[in-house]
Amino acid sequence: MKILIVGAGGREHAIAWKLSQNEKVEKIFIAPGNACVEMLPNAESVNLGSIDEYISFAKDNNVELTVVGSEELLVQGIVDEFHKNGLKIFGPDKKAAILEGSKAYSKDFMKKYGIKTAVYEIFDNSEKAKEFLNNWKDFPVVIKASGLAAGKGVIIAQNLDEAIKAVEDIMVDEKFGNAGNQVVIEEFLDGVEVSILSFTDSKVIVPLLSAKDHKKIGEDETGLNTGGMGVISPNPFVTDEIFEKFKLDIMEPTLKGMQAEGMDFAGVIFFGLMITKKGVYLLEYNMRMGDPETQAVLPLLENDLLELIEKSFDKKLSEIKVNWKPLHSCCVVAAAGGYPESYKKGDEITGVLDFKETEDNKVFICGAKVENGKLLTNGGRVLNAVALGNTLEEAQKKAYELLKTINFEGMYFRKDIGGRF
Ligand code: AMP
Numbered sequence: 001m002k003i004l005i006v007g008a009g010g011r012e013h014a015i016a017w018k019l020s021q022n023e024k025v026e027k028i029f030i031a032p033g034n035a036c037v038e039m040l041p042n043a044e045s046v047n048l049g050s051i052d053e054y055i056s057f058a059k060d061n062n063v064e065l066t067v068v069g070s071e072e073l074l075v076q077g078i079v080d081e082f083h084k085n086g087l088k089i090f091g092p093d094k095k096a097a098i099l100e101g102s103k104a105y106s107k108d109f110m111k112k113y114g115i116k117t118a119v120y121e122i123f124d125n126s127e128k129a130k131e132f133l134n135n136w137k138d139f140p141v142v143i144k145a146s147g148l149a150a151g152k153g154v155i156i157a158q159n160l161d162e163a164i165k166a167v168e169d170i171m172v173d174e175k176f177g178n179a180g181n182q183v184v185i186e187e188f189l190d191g192v193e194v195s196i197l198s199f200t201d202s203k204v205i206v207p208l209l210s211a212k213d214h215k216k217i218g219e220d221e222t223g224l225n226t227g228g229m230g231v232i233s234p235n236p237f238v239t240d241e242i243f244e245k246f247k248l249d250i251m252e253p254t255l256k257g258m259q260a261e262g263m264d265f266a267g268v269i270f271f272g273l274m275i276t277k278k279g280v281y282l283l284e285y286n287m288r289m290g291d292p293e294t295q296a297v298l299p300l301l302e303n304d305l306l307e308l309i310e311k312s313f314d315k316k317l318s319e320i321k322v323n324w325k326p327l328h329s330c331c332v333v334a335a336a337g338g339y340p341e342s343y344k345k346g347d348e349i350t351g352v353l354d355f356k357e358t359e360d361n362k363v364f365i366c367g368a369k370v371e372n373g374k375l376l377t378n379g380g381r382v383l384n385a386v387a388l389g390n391t392l393e394e395a396q397k398k399a400y401e402l403l404k405t406i407n408f409e410g411m412y413f414r415k416d417i418g419g420r421f
């Protein structure tokens with residue numbers, strides 16, 4: 001079987017790594033991929049641009065399955081186009097991808113189906129939004145560009161001035177382009193964040209192990225937002241009681257809503273949650289795997305990933321029992337110095353190309369390329385060190401030990417992924 005994976009980061013490396021464990025898989029193409037193809041047997045990086053190019057490539061190379069890592073092409077309708085061409089692709093069609101592509105749509109969906117979420121209003125006019133803010137009493141307040149903004153479109157405003165500026169940045173100066181044609185203004189929720197990825201065949205939703213992302217560049221969640229600096233799984237804040245609340249207040253009404261709206265696909269739903277004193281709230285849906293959540297969660301998954309995907313296509317996910325290693329996972333992101341602002345590329349990375357993975361230790365590549373046999377940094381987030389342990393502390397310790405064997409100039413990572421120890 002030949003598989004095409006769409007995306008470029010550590011998430012796509014982890015998906016390819018997990019899929020390659022099924023012996024039916026003879027070849028994995030990753031578009032565009034990264035230097036991870038050097039670490040995977042039978043993997044090849046390919047450069048494709050438009051959706052038409054993806055379709056031609058899949059046809060010409062007898063690709064039997066395409067798995068989409070990142071959101072942009074899903075929202076553009078890559079799944080619909082593949083289906084028109086009789087090609088198998090794992091991910092939501094346009095009709096379902098809008099749950100991630102439009103925060104305005106997804107908030108209205110949550111309200112319509114009684115899914116617990118922050119109180120909000122939607123605006124498509126900056127003057128009306130500012131007028132509304134002038135009467136808002138409770139700061140901080142959260143201002144969100146409705147469309148896709150590469151994870152940067154959410155501003156937590158501490159006071160009225162910051163809130164007004166956020167609306168102007170998003171709606172008047174169009175800092176996020178069309179994504180800011182609408183804004184969502186919502187209540188700030190104070191609590192602990194949780195990521196729960198899940199698979200769906202649109203008949204059932206099967207949640208994966210919970211995870212905890214660490215979004216800020218600085219230790220103790222300080223400084224600028226990033227794409228994610230590390231993840232632990234399972235998330236220690238997700239007790240059985242919290243999980244039941246998630247299922248009852250969020251997951252089950254989501255499935256009902258999807259079915260009522262006629263959403264029908266095989267793919268992923270990623271629930272971004274906040275545990276607060278008032279219960280578990282849904283912040284957002286992502287309609288694809290998380291990065292770096294995937295890199296921490298997949299190494300704990302006992303099941304074959306290809307089988308899970310195939311069962312989703314067959315609408316037989318309910319038949320599968322998902323099994324997890326009774327371990328903890330810690331994924332630490334090593335970034336180039338300066339990230340998430342400007343950073344250098346092209347520094348040599350040592351300790352990765354000759355790295356031998358074990359059951360407990362993996363390295364996934366996010367932003368690196370090979371030139372003249374050398375591995376060079378080629379992105380802000382460069383690589384993930386992932387370790388498994390019997391306890392969270394053991395997993396953390398091993399992940400940081402693993403990082404000691406890897407080096408590049410300016411290498412930066414947070415030393416508190418999963419908490420200080
Ligand atoms: P979103 O894209 O909606 O998940 O927002 C990105 C990030 O902004 C989340 O992961 C949270 O850290 C933060 N955030 C979003 N909405 C809220 C909210 N209502 N209260 C507090 N933080 C929020």
Ligand code: GLY
Pocket residue numbers: 151213227228286289290291292293
């Ligand atoms: N880690 C958050 C995301 O993938 O959007």
